[in-house]
Amino acid sequence: MGGDGSSAGAPACHDGVLQGAIQEDGVFTPVITVKDSSKPANGAAQRYTIMVKPSALSVPLAAISPRTLGSGWVGGEYAEALLASGGKAPFYWTIESGMLPRGLVLSAQSGEIRGIGRREAAGFLQRQGDGRGGGGSHLAARDND
Numbered sequence: 394m395g396g397d398g399s400s401a402g403a404p405a406c407h408d409g410v411l412q413g414a415i416q417e418d419g420v421f422t423p424v425i426t427v428k429d430s431s432k433p434a435n436g437a438a439q440r441y442t443i444m445v446k447p448s449a450l451s452v453p454l455a456a457i458s459p460r461t462l463g464s465g466w467v468g469g470e471y472a473e474a475l476l477a478s479g480g481k482a483p484f485y486w487t488i489e490s491g492m493l494p495r496g497l498v499l500s501a502q503s504g505e506i507r508g509i510g511r512r513e514a515a516g517f518l519q520r521q522g523d524g525r526g527g528g529g530s531h532l533a534a535r536d537n538d
Contacts, residue, residue, distance in 0.1 A: 417445070418445045420442065420443070421442070421445065422441065422442050425439055454481075459473070465497075471508060472506070473505070473507075474505045475506065477504065486503075487499070495510075495511035496508045
């Protein structure tokens, strides 16, 4: 409930129209009051129940693809986009353990691995999160042969 007796995201207004952007799901029970302009004012109040359902079913962040990264060569340009399914965007990508080959970087915002490989690859455990605590891990290995 808002401080003015309205449901979250729906401020009270003087023309009898309850409007605004719904900002959260849940059950809201505002008491709405109307008063006329007579002196003294006459009024009436009514409690309403508003049920707001989530706009989309919440799906856990579960998959990272591709499951295997493409091969690269020392001195060659490399680019691979990682994709996640489930969860809620925006996603935040990090390397949980291990390391990328020297010269390659993982973009925290896009999930793209890009750069020019400088030496032999090592395995690394990649992790992404969705801002709500959801996340997953995937072991990836890349050989420069």
